[in-house]
Amino acid sequence: MSAIVAHELTQRFGSDVALDAVDLALDRGEHLAVLGDNGAGKTTLLRILATAARPTSGRLEIFGLDSVRERKALRARIGFVAHAPGLYPALSATENLEFFCALHDVDRKRVPEVLALVGLNDVAGRPAGRLSRGEQQRLAIGRAILHNPRLLVLDEPDASLDAQGPDLLATVMRERTVVLATHDHALANRLCQRTMVLRDGRSLGAGTHLRVVR
Amino acid sequence: MNRSIAVAYAVARKDLTSEWRTRELVPALGQFVVLALVIANFGFQIDSRNATVIAPGVLWLALVFAGLVAFGRAFAAEREQASLEAMLLTPASAAAVFAGKAVAAALLLIACEAVLLPALALMFGTPFNAALVAAVLIATIGMAALGCLFAAMVARVRSREVLLPLLTLPLWIPFIVAGGQAVQVAMGAGGSYNQAVALLIDFDILFVVLTSLAARFVLDD
Numbered sequence: 001m002s003a004i005v006a007h008e009l010t011q012r013f014g015s016d017v018a019l020d021a022v023d024l025a026l027d028r029g030e031h032l033a034v035l036g037d038n039g040a041g042k043t044t045l046l047r048i049l050a051t052a053a054r055p056t057s058g059r060l061e062i063f064g065l066d067s068v069r070e071r072k073a074l075r076a077r078i079g080f081v082a083h084a085p086g087l088y089p090a091l092s093a094t095e096n097l098e099f100f101c102a103l104h105d106v107d108r109k110r111v112p113e114v115l116a117l118v119g120l121n122d123v124a125g126r127p128a129g130r131l132s133r134g135e136q137q138r139l140a141i142g143r144a145i146l147h148n149p150r151l152l153v154l155d156e157p158d159a160s161l162d163a164q165g166p167d168l169l170a171t172v173m174r175e176r177t178v179v180l181a182t183h184d185h186a187l188a189n190r191l192c193q194r195t196m197v198l199r200d201g202r203s204l205g206a207g208t209h210l211r212v213v214r
Numbered sequence: 215m216n217r218s219i220a221v222a223y224a225v226a227r228k229d230l231t232s233e234w235r236t237r238e239l240v241p242a243l244g245q246f247v248v249l250a251l252v253i254a255n256f257g258f259q260i261d262s263r264n265a266t267v268i269a270p271g272v273l274w275l276a277l278v279f280a281g282l283v284a285f286g287r288a289f290a291a292e293r294e295q296a297s298l299e300a301m302l303l304t305p306a307s308a309a310a311v312f313a314g315k316a317v318a319a320a321l322l323l324i325a326c327e328a329v330l331l332p333a334l335a336l337m338f339g340t341p342f343n344a345a346l347v348a349a350v351l352i353a354t355i356g357m358a359a360l361g362c363l364f365a366a367m368v369a370r371v372r373s374r375e376v377l378l379p380l381l382t383l384p385l386w387i388p389f390i391v392a393g394g395q396a397v398q399v400a401m402g403a404g405g406s407y408n409q410a411v412a413l414l415i416d417f418d419i420l421f422v423v424l425t426s427l428a429a430r431f432v433l434d435d
Contacts, residue, residue, distance in 0.1 A: 052299055076305045084296035090232040102224035103304040103311075105217060127235075143300065 002061075003028040003151060003177040004049065009058035011044050011201075018044040020201040021058070026194075028150075031173060033188030034181040036198035042181040043083065043155055045198065049179055050080035050153040062151060076104070079144035080153045085136040089129025093120050093139050096128050097146060104147040111146075118142040118168060133160040138168065145172050154180040158187055166190060218310035225301075225314025226321070229288070233322060239287055243280045243326040250276040251330070251337050260338055269338045270397040273330065274390050277350070278383070280326050285361030286378050288319040289369035298369070302433055312362065312429035319365075320358035324351065340401045349396035349411060353389045356418040359425040360385050366432050388417050 006024040010017070019041045026032050034042050047053040048060065051071040060067040065074050087096050097111045115124050118138040123131060128139060137160045144152060152173060157180065158165050166187055173180075173191060182188055188195055197204040233239055254260070254272040292298035301311060327350055335342035364381040368374040396410035 050303060052303055072305060075303055078303070080300075080303055082296065082299065086296040086298075086300040088228060088232055088295065088297060090235040091228065095228075095231070099224055099228050100300075100304065103221060103301060103306040105220075105305070147304075 001028050002026065003030065003063060004179070005059075005061045006049075007059045009045070009048060009055045009060060011041075011048065011053065012056045017201050019048070019055070022198070022201075022203045024196070024203075026177060026179070028177055029175065030194065031178040031180065031192040033192035033195045034179060034198060035183070035185065035188060035195060036181075039200075040198040041201040042198055044201070046080075046153050046155045046179060046181050047082075049151075050078055050082075051075055052080065052082070076147060077150045078153060079147070079149035079151070080155075081137075081140050081144045081157045082155050083159075085128075085140035087128040087136055087139060087143075090127055092125045092127055093131065093135075093142075094124045096139060097143060100143050100146055106147050114142045114146055117145070117171065119164070134162050134165075137161055141168065141172060150176060152176050152178045152180075154178065156181055156183070158182055158184055218307055218313070221306040221310035222314035222317065225311055226318040229315065229318035230321060232291075233318075239284060240322055240325050243284060243322070244329040246283070247276045247280055247326055247330040248333050250279070251333050255337050262339060265338045265340050266398065266401040266403050269334060269340045269401060270394045272338075273334055273350075273397060274394055276330055277323075277327065278386060278390065280330075281323055281354075281357055281361055281386075282379055282382065284323045284326065285319050285358065285365045285382075286374065288315050288362055289365045290374065293369045298433075308430040308433040309426050312366065312433060313426065315366075316358050316362040316425070319362055320354055323354055323358065327351070327354065343400060345400035345407060346397055349393055349400055349407075349414065352411060352414045352418060353393040353396075356414070356421045357386055357389050359418075359422045363425040363428060363432060366429070385421075389414065392417065 002025060004024060004026040006022060008021040008023060009019055010021050011019040022045060034045060036042050048055050051067055051074055054068055062074055063077060067074060093115060094111055097114060098108050101108050101111060115121050118141055120135060120138055123135060128136060141157060157169060170191055180192060251272065258268050260268055302308065331347060332342060334340060361382055364378055368377040371377055392410050392413040395405055396407055396414065399405045399407040399410065
């Protein structure tokens with residue numbers, strides 16, 4: 001059953017075309033890596049999939065819901081890790097997650113569980129502003145899975161993560177539909193069944209990693 | 215409804231906790247309003263005869279500029295931290311998020327008023343009474359709603375420091391006019407205090423309702 005069906009997604013910023021008629025179909029539980037050079041349109045595509053941006057034209061359905069008209073309902077089912085961690089530096093790791101529990105209407109008891117999962121138990125009381133960049137990224141990943149979303153949209157989540165990063169990503173991606181943008185082909189090959197390559201906003205095709213890279 | 219209140223409470227609590235720990239805004243605003251009073255005291259050559267006429271104007275000028283800084287920071291900080299998007303990509307209603315931000319910004323401005331009003335009475339020798347405090351607090355509600363709405367609107371714009379006063383000040387004029395009249399009466403001048411305060415309450419209701427309705431379009435669209 002389809003998790004994502006996108007038809008001719010296009011995003012324009014003035015006269016610039018950031019995304020040009022991209023089609024995409026992803027089954028539930030499938031993992032898709034989005035590869036491409038800087039400025040290829042990866043972040044634009046991921047922001048649209050996360051309902052953070054509206055496409056200029058085209059149609060997008062996620063779990064059978066329209067991404068524009070029904071985005072409120074969709075947001076409870078999507079977890080998004082953006083480029084910037086977007087944390088509150090004066091609040092501790094625990095307080096950051098507790099705040100998002102309130103916004104997602106999730107029980108606070110989930111916080112220690114998530115902190116343990118992303119390996120931040122030891123620094124749970126430390127202000128987010130005093131965490132290392134890698135720890136902040138782990139916290140952002142924790143926030144994205146706090147409400148147990150069915151779809152994870154990850155924009156270069158491996159940035160700043162240490163050697164255990166891929167294992168953490170594999171754990172949080174388990175049993176979820178995932179779209180992951182990365183420059184790391186090895187990571188894409190390890191974590192995703194399919195790969196899509198973008199160039200100048202256009203899709204060069206999607207398939208198994210080796211086929212697409214060739 | 216309960217869900218919206220819980221979200222607004224969480225947002226306000228988060229903003230106030232952050233301010234309490236960093237102390238970025240309130241100490242600076244407190245110093246600013248005291249300095250504004252000192253400058254006005256020298257500039258206007260205030261004495262016991264003209265104090266009740268000039269003091270309300272000085273009060274509102276200091277309050278308006280302190281408010282612009284307080285409300286401007288409410289959304290600019292979220293934008294700098296890239297945390298506003300994370301907050302809006304939750305199922306929480308944009309109106310509840312906005313209400314939480316507005317309540318926190320209003321409370322920060324009230325903390326600044328707690329310095330401003332006694333300092334005004336001390337320097338200008340004007341009365342400091344419950345009627346004066348009530349008029350300023352009532353005006354703060356509507357000013358916070360409007361100020362936060364425009365702050366949210368311009369937060370994405372590079373020239374937000376210029377745009378925020380340009381958009382906000384014209385719509386704050388009713389609060390300054392009615393609030394100025396209420397404060398003058400509270401300080402002993404003639405006129406109807408009840409009429410001025412009733413007008414302030416009307417403006418509060420009008421702008422709180424309008425900004426709550428507009429918040430969704432400003433924050434989410």
